[in-house]
Amino acid sequence: MIGIGYEGLSGDQLVASLKAEGIEVLVDVRLTPLSRKPGLSKRALSAALTAAGIRYVHDRRLGNPKENRSAYADAASEDGVAARARYRELISGGEGADAVRELAALAEEHAVAVLCFEADQTHCHREQVIAAVKEVVTSVLV
Template identity: 80%
Template structure:
């Protein structure tokens, strides 16, 4: 499983990267799959991926709540650590934990990429999603 952010990419560049990595399914972990960037909202992205033979899934259960995003990117700050701890709780229980299990099962069968906006995965919640699926310690 890989993570990918679409920041700085066109849809064609994203698709090319996914194809180069052999991705069969892209799982969008944005809470709300909308973008001001053309082609990256749910329907348009799904259509572009489908045309390239890549399945698109959106899993809102793995989204980072809007009020948790601002501090998230700075892991070295107290606010960033708090935001990451809050997200860790989200994916460790209830619907979040079920979503992690579902993603793990999918990744056992298919080549999966996890998508969100940030180019640098260290500043994005998808890093914690991938770590949780891998069963490793969730990064702080």
């Protein structure tokens, strides 16, 4: 499983990158899968991926709430640490935990990429999604 951000990419560049990585399923973890960039909103992206032989899945349960985003990018700040803790809590229980387990199961059978906006994964919640999936896989193996 890899993480990918579309910041600085066109829709065609994103699809080409996913094809080059051998990705079979793209899981979009944006809360609201909209973009001002042509080809990167849910409907257009899904169509482009389908045409390229890549399955598109949007899972809003793994989205980072709007009110939690502004501080998230600065992991070293007090607000950033708090934003990451809030998101970790969100995906540790209820629907968020269900979504993580489902993503782990999907990743066991397919080459999966997790998508959000930020190019630098350390500034994006998808980093925590991928870490949570790895924890689920590790706990199953132990």
